[in-house]
Every structure is written in structure tokens, then in C-alpha cells.
Amino acid sequence: MLEVDGVTVRFGGVVAVDGASIEARSGEITGLIGPNGAGKTTLFNVITGVQPAAGGTIRLDGTDITKLATHRRAKMGMSRTFQRLELFWTLTVADNVRVAAELARHGDPTALTEELLDRVGISHLAAEPSGSLPTGSARLVEVARALASTPRVLLLDEPASGLNESETVALGALLRQLVADGLAVVLVEHDMSLVMDICDHVSVLDLGRIIASGPPAEVRTQPAVIEAYLGVA
Amino acid sequence: MFNQANVFRNGVVEVPALDLPGLDLTQPGQKLVFLAVAFSVLALCVVALRRSRLGRRMVAMKDSPLAGATMGMNLTATKLAAFSISAAIASLAGALNAGKVTADQFAWENSLPLVLLTVVGGVAAVSGALFGGALLGLNTLLAAAIPTLSNLTKVLPGIVGISLGRNPDGAVPQIEEPFAPVGRHLPSLVIAIAGAIVLRLLTGPVLSNWSFTVGLIVWVLAVVPNLPGILSGEVPVARRVTVAVGLAAAMLLAAGIDWGTVLNATGWRLLVAILIVAGAGLTGRSALDATPRAPRESPDMIGIDRDFSPAEIAEVDRVLGGVR
Ligand SMILES: Nc1ncnc2c1ncn2[C@@H]1O[C@H](COP(=O)(O)OP(=O)(O)OP(=O)(O)O)[C@@H](O)[C@H]1O
Numbered sequence: 276m277l278e279v280d281g282v283t284v285r286f287g288g289v290v291a292v293d294g295a296s297i298e299a300r301s302g303e304i305t306g307l308i309g310p311n312g313a314g315k316t317t318l319f320n321v322i323t324g325v326q327p328a329a330g331g332t333i334r335l336d337g338t339d340i341t342k343l344a345t346h347r348r349a350k351m352g353m354s355r356t357f358q359r360l361e362l363f364w365t366l367t368v369a370d371n372v373r374v375a376a377e378l379a380r381h382g383d384p385t386a387l388t389e390e391l392l393d394r395v396g397i398s399h400l401a402a403e404p405s406g407s408l409p410t411g412s413a414r415l416v417e418v419a420r421a422l423a424s425t426p427r428v429l430l431l432d433e434p435a436s437g438l439n440e441s442e443t444v445a446l447g448a449l450l451r452q453l454v455a456d457g458l459a460v461v462l463v464e465h466d467m468s469l470v471m472d473i474c475d476h477v478s479v480l481d482l483g484r485i486i487a488s489g490p491p492a493e494v495r496t497q498p499a500v501i502e503a504y505l506g507v508a
Numbered sequence: 509m510f511n512q513a514n515v516f517r518n519g520v521v522e523v524p525a526l527d528l529p530g531l532d533l534t535q536p537g538q539k540l541v542f543l544a545v546a547f548s549v550l551a552l553c554v555v556a557l558r559r560s561r562l563g564r565r566m567v568a569m570k571d572s573p574l575a576g577a578t579m580g581m582n583l584t585a586t587k588l589a590a591f592s593i594s595a596a597i598a599s600l601a602g603a604l605n606a607g608k609v610t611a612d613q614f615a616w617e618n619s620l621p622l623v624l625l626t627v628v629g630g631v632a633a634v635s636g637a638l639f640g641g642a643l644l645g646l647n648t649l650l651a652a653a654i655p656t657l658s659n660l661t662k663v664l665p666g667i668v669g670i671s672l673g674r675n676p677d678g679a680v681p682q683i684e685e686p687f688a689p690v691g692r693h694l695p696s697l698v699i700a701i702a703g704a705i706v707l708r709l710l711t712g713p714v715l716s717n718w719s720f721t722v723g724l725i726v727w728v729l730a731v732v733p734n735l736p737g738i739l740s741g742e743v744p745v746a747r748r749v750t751v752a753v754g755l756a757a758a759m760l761l762a763a764g765i766d767w768g769t770v771l772n773a774t775g776w777r778l779l780v781a782i783l784i785v786a787g788a789g790l791t792g793r794s795a796l797d798a799t800p801r802a803p804r805e806s807p808d809m810i811g812i813d814r815d816f817s818p819a820e821i822a823e824v825d826r827v828l829g830g831v832r
């Protein structure tokens with residue numbers, strides 16, 4: 276569904292992403308892990324068109340979208356959350372989700388907003404100004420808002436940081452339900468137990484390069500991964 | 509642009525007053541009421557716009573263009589809509605600005621204080637435009653009434669602009685803040701309105717117009733914001749009584765003096781009025797707050813204004829993969 280092929284990003288002399296290729300398939304959760312500064316967020320920025328790529332191609336359902344404007348990619352069914360929260364701070368929680376639902380033009384925005392707040396478990400916060408939320412709840416608003424644009428590919432940048440254990444488990448269960456309905460998810464996350472539990476496939480990014488990829492159980496045992504990511508355990 | 513011959517021939521354009529049946533807009537009194545009505549109608553339209561789909565989208569774009577674009581928002585189109593609507597409102601104002609219009613009214617150094625004072629009022633609130641306009645009018649009045657101050661009034665908008673550094677959202681949100689608890693507390697609201705009505709009824713038989721005006725200012729700005737605190741049980745009784753007595757004394761003073769005869773020069777009246785508004789406003793702001801808000805913890809300050817918790821240290825260790 277989403278194919279990222281040999282993408283490179285440079286910031287001046289720094290090569291943040293170096294010929295990275297990943298793939299997200301409908302009905303699967305693809306984990307993207309790697310130490311801090313590996314280039315995960317930068318890769319998301321390139322996929323969503325927020326940051327231009329110095330090389331490589333991005334395809335959605337076989338169409339080359341490498342040069343497409345951000346909002347056009349969204350219209351094609353791509354959505355994301357932000358590690359550094361990007362909520363519409365002066366709007367209420369419900370209005371944050373509603374704006375995305377209205378932009379997507381799929382059915383009734385009010386009903387969709389209510390349904391998503393409920394699924395993510397923040398219905399009780401609907402009328403709160405989103406600027407006053409603790410990080411955990413704000414992350415869940417980001418997830419609900421991303422889902423409101425009715426994506427086919429969903430990119431999640433550390434959605435579980437700031438969530439407590441039961442909230443994390445609930446988020447994992449929700450993601451499994453969503454992919455069962457045909458969504459493709461790419462999950463960037465430092466919570467290894469969540470990644471190992473719910474991902475069908477994991478790619479490891481280190482210094483901008485994909486150093487390993489495969490089923491979670493296989494990836495976690497590879498010496499290169501242990502050295503780069505988990506440290507010498 | 510305004511200096512071009514095809515826009516302003518000889519630098520002057522005659523704009524005829526709107527021709528409405530039953531209204532003579534060349535009369536200042538009728539014009540004032542008409543403009544006030546026009547402003548209110550437009551303000552309502554702007555409020556309606558903000559609550560509409562497009563309004564929500566524009567607010568969202570202001571908060572995070574990045575998130576907006578990733579949700580499928582065409583930023584160029586949305587900005588274009590915002591600027592078109594502003595231009596439409598401005599052109600309507602131009603059409604209502606009947607009379608002799610000269611090109612130098614639109615010189616950039618004349619629009620500077622306009623923009624600045626609107627921002628000082630608060631661009632995010634509709635009432636911010638009213639507040640900014642009132643400030644501008646006050647400044648012009650002050651310059652006309654006290655010619656000695658004319659140098660000061662030229663730079664006054666700039667000086668007022670410095671307040672933005674402290675308060676980037678403008679004055680209106682701050683002015684509204686002490687009144688929010690009154691809206692939520694029905695007895696206070698009833699007393700606030702009743703007090704204003706009593707003042708009005710006393711005007712004529714007991715109070716002069718000047719005393720009414722000053723009394724109303726003190727009542728609205730100083731007394732009303734303190735009502736919820738005085739009436740509810742959360743503040744110690746002794747403090748509530750002290751504040752109540754102090755405010756009552758202020759009210760007596762404000763309504764008891766016949767300001768019109770005490771101060772007979774317009775300049776002095778203006779200055780004293782400004783001082784009274786400022787004093788009353790400050791009293792209202794330091795209101796007895798029955799519901800103190802918990803200071804919000806900024807995520808950026810964690811580890812700076814307080815130590816890391818053990819859980820956070822563990823998290824850092826885990827994320828860094830045992831580097832420490
Ligand atoms: N706008 C930028 N300008 C310059 N360098 C940047 C910029 N954004 C990111 N970088 C650099 O690119 C590299 C990759 O950063 P990125 O944020 O993508 O990492 P990440 O894998 O998301 O890390 P984390 O786990 O901390 O979120 C880092 O070395 C970072 O310093």
C-alpha cells in the first residue's frame with residue numbers, strides 16, 4: 276500500500292535519512308524503531324510531504340507521490356500524529372477531531388467525532404480546551420484526529436509516550452482492531468513491549484539506515500540491532 | 509497606491525452618505541447610532557463565522573498549519589478565504605466612512621497606530637477591535653482636550669504596544685478574565701444587574717449624570733468581579749468583610765461626588781476618568797478569587813524547576829538504552 280524506496284534526507288551536511296526503504300501493508304502494523312536521532316520522525320516528515328526528500332521515491336497504491344503537496348497526500352488517505360504535539364490548541368478536543376472529519380468529507384462529522392472520541396476513550400474530555408490537557412490525553416486526541424480524516428495509511432509517532440500502562444494496552448488493542456478493518460499502520464515507538472506485542476513487522480533505523488527488518492521476534496535477536504538500539508545488554 | 513490619480517483625483521474623494529429611507533446620516537447623532545448598529549451586526553457575523561466550519565478551519569490553521577495540512581487542509585485556499593473576508597469587511601467600513609476622504613488619511617504612518625491598537629485589544633476576540641478603536645478614540649480626544657500632551661499622544665499607541673510583550677493575546681482576554689466567575693454565579697449576576705439598575709433609577713432625583721457615570725464604572729469594574737468572592741464561603745470571613753466595606757466606601761465616594769462641578773475643565777475630567785477606570789479595573793483584577801486555579805505545569809520546565817521523578821529517570825534510562 277505505502278512503499279518508501281531509498282529515501283534520503285540531508286540537513287546541510289547531516290544525512291538524517293540515508294537510502295531508507297520501508298513498506299506498510301493494509302491489515303498490518305509495521306513497527307519503525309531505532310535510537311534517538313535515528314531519523315524516524317524525519318522519515319515521517321518526508322512521507323507526509325512536510326519535508327522534501329533529497330532522493331528516493333514514495334508510492335501510495337502504486338502512484339508516485341514523492342512530489343505531491345501535503346494536503347493532497349492526506350486526501351489520498353494518509354494521516355499522521357506528531358511526536359511534538361501539534362494540536363489546534365485554542366480549539367476544544369471535539370473541535371480538533373471535527374476539523375479533520377470535516378476536511379475528510381466522509382459522512383457526518385458530528386457522528387464521526389463522537390464515535391472516535393469514544394473509541395479512543397476520551398469522550399469525557401470532548402468540551403475541554405485541548406491546550407489544557409496533560410500529554411497523555413493530548414496524544415490520544417492526536418490519534419482520534421488522525422483517524423477522523425479516515426485514512427488508509429496511518430503514521431503514528433510515539434503515540435504511547437505519556438500514556439499509562441492500561442492506556443497503552445487499550446491503544447494497542449484499538450490499533451489491532453483498526454488494522455483488522457484494513458488500515459495500514461506505521462508505528463514509531465520507544466515502548467518495546469508495545470512494539471513487540473502488536474507489530475506484524477518491524478524495521479530498525481539507525482543513523483538514517485535500515486539495519487534490520489522482519490517479524491518482531493526475529494529482529495530483536497539480531498546482533499546489529501542489539502548493539503545499535505538496545506545497547507550491550 | 510492611494511496617491512494614484514485614478515484612485516484619489518487631486519488627493520480627495522467625496523463619498524456620499526448612504527441614502528437610507530428615514531435616516532439622515534449626515535447628522536452626527538444618527539450616524540453614530542447607525543455605525544454602532546453596523547458594527548454590532550458585523551461583529552455577530554464574525555462570531556457566526558468563527559463557529560462555522562470555515563471559521564474552525566481558520567482557527568485550526570492559525571494554531572498549527574502543519575497539522576492542518578496533514579489533515580488535508582489546503583493552506584493557500586484557507587489563507588485566501590481569510591484575507592478575502594477581511595478585505596470585504598474593510599471595504600464595507602470604507603463605504604460607511606462617508607464624507608470628504610483624503611489620500612493622506614491612508615498614509616502608512618496613520619494606519620500604524622490602528623493596527624497596533626487592534627492587536628493591543630486582542631486580534632483573537634471580536635471585542636478586541638472595539639477596545640482598540642476605543643483606545644484610538646480616547647487618544648485623539650486626549651490630544652484635542654490637552655494640547656500640552658500632544659507630543660505624548662503621538663507616541664502613546666507605541667507605548668501601549670509594549671504591553672504586548674507581557675500579554676501577546678491582547679487586553680480583552682485579560683479584561684474578561686475577572687468577569688468569568690460572575691457569569692457562573694447566579695446571585696452575583698443578579699446583584700450586578702440590580703446594582704446598575706438602582707444607579708440608573710437614582711440618577712436625576714439624587715445623582716447627577718457625572719456621578720452616575722463614575723459610579724457605574726466603579727460598580728462594573730471594581731465591585732462586580734469581587735461579588736462571587738464576597739458571597740461564596742471559600743474566603744475567610746474577615747477578608748470578605750474588609751473588601752466589602754472598602755468597595756462600599758469606593759462606591760459612596762464615586763457616586764457621592766458631583767464630578768461635573770468639582771472638575772470643570774474637560775482635560776481634567778478626561779484624566780480623572782482614565783485614573784478611575786484604571787484604579788477600578790485593578791481593584792476588580794485583584795478580585796477575591798474563590799476558585800484559585802492550579803498553576804499549570806509547563807512540560808518544558810520539568811527537570812528545571814523541579815527534580816525528575818524516579819519514574820522519569822527510569823524512562824530516560826530505558827529510552828537511552830542503558831547509556832548511563
Ligand atoms: N530541521 C532539522 N534541521 C537539522 N537537523 C535536523 C532537523 N530535524 C532533525 N534533524 C536531525 O536529524 C536527525 C534525525 O532526527 P529525527 O528527529 O528524525 O530522529 P528520531 O528518530 O525521530 O528521534 P527521536 O527518537 O528522538 O524522536 C537528528 O540527528 C536530528 O538532529
Ligand SMILES: [Mg+2]
Pocket residue numbers: 315316317358432
Ligand atoms: Mg522522533
